[in-house]
Amino acid sequence: MQGRVIFxxxxxxxxxxxxxxxxTAGRIGDSPHDLASGSAANADKNEICVYCHTPHGAxxxxxxxxxxxxxxxxxxxxxxxxxxxxxxxxxxxxxVSVACLTCxxxxxxxxxxxxxxxxxxGTSPLGGLxxxxxxxxxxxxxxxxxxxxxxxxxxxxxxxxxxxxxxENDAGALEDNGALGADKRWWVDTGVANATRDKTDMILxxxxxxxxSEPFVExxxxxxxxxxxxxxxxxxxxxxxxxxxxxMRIANTDSDVCLACHIK
Numbered sequence: 281m282q283g284r285v286i287f288x289x290x291x292x293x294x295x296x297x298x299x300x301x302x303x304t305a306g307r308i309g310d311s312p313h314d315l316a317s318g319s320a321a322n323a324d325k326n327e328i329c330v331y332c333h334t335p336h337g338a339x340x341x342x343x344x345x346x347x348x349x350x351x352x353x354x355x356x357x358x359x360x361x362x363x364x365x366x367x368x369x370x371x372x373x374x375x376v377s378v379a380c381l382t383c384x385x386x387x388x389x390x391x392x393x394x395x396x397x398x399x400x401x402g403t404s405p406l407g408g409l410x411x412x413x414x415x416x417x418x419x420x421x422x423x424x425x426x427x428x429x430x431x432x433x434x435x436x437x438x439x440x441x442x443x444x445x446x447x448e449n450d451a452g453a454l455e456d457n458g459a460l461g462a463d464k465r466w467w468v469d470t471g472v473a474n475a476t477r478d479k480t481d482m483i484l485x486x487x488x489x490x491x492x493s494e495p496f497v498e499x500x501x502x503x504x505x506x507x508x509x510x511x512x513x514x515x516x517x518x519x520x521x522x523x524x525x526x527x528m529r530i531a532n533t534d535s536d537v538c539l540a541c542h543i544k
Contacts, residue, residue, distance in 0.1 A: 313505060313527070315391060315409060327397045334395040343379035347395055349404065351388040354378050357421050360428040366444040367432030368489050373498070376485055377429050380499040386411050386418040433484050433495040435541070436466070446543050466495035470530050470540045479504055480530050482540050502537055503527045
């Protein structure tokens with residue numbers, strides 16, 4: 281029995297040590313999404329993941345184990361649209377975009393959470409961070425001057441094939457998810473097409489357009505919230521293929537982010 285206790289203690293210590301290392305060297309630690317280090321008033325709230333995720337009491341509708349209350353209803357945003365857009369713009373932003381906007385629409389504190397670390401459910405905000413400062417990251421609720429989201433990807437129509445020749449056709453990057461029946465997973469490859477959806481591909485999100493499941497552009501199509509450490513970017517490392525500031529899925533050198541989807 282004593283041997284088991286010693287073994288378990290060593291295992292836990294190794295796990296915690298590994299977690300501490302991952303926190304320091306990972307994609308979130310020391311990035312702009314590391315809210316634990318963002319304010320002296322939050323010095324005792326030194327968990328990193330808690331500002332977005334919780335293992336219990338989560339709002340799974342807006343993201344995996346999502347720990348932030350919905351600040352603005354998905355239908356309350358003013359979305360970009362124009363007469364030249366070929367794809368359908370839905371009336372509400374997708375849940376993955378709602379998750380981003382729980383901070384980036386500037387309507388509630390960045391450290392507002394559903395489940396506070398430690399013992400407390402329902403402690404919100406944690407204190408000290410306030411709303412998103414004025415600047416490019418504070419999008420507000422009027423998104424008419426931002427890249428379209430909640431928009432059908434222009435290069436695909438399940439009935440008619442490609443509907444807009446100015447977009448990369450994602451037909452070669454289409455994966456059946458048999459566990460979910462007719463649902464599909466879509467993406468646009470940013471490198472060699474390899475039949476695998478990678479974090480550095482442009483991710484398209486399955487949404488209903490009428491009765492059809494179709495690929496839509498949302499915030500996380502271009503942005504990966506988990507990538508971006510300044511030191512890694514400078515060193516050309518693999519942890520941050522894009523920018524530590526804008527969390528792009530790939531670096532926008534020579535407009536590579538834009539040209540991944542747009543044929544120009």
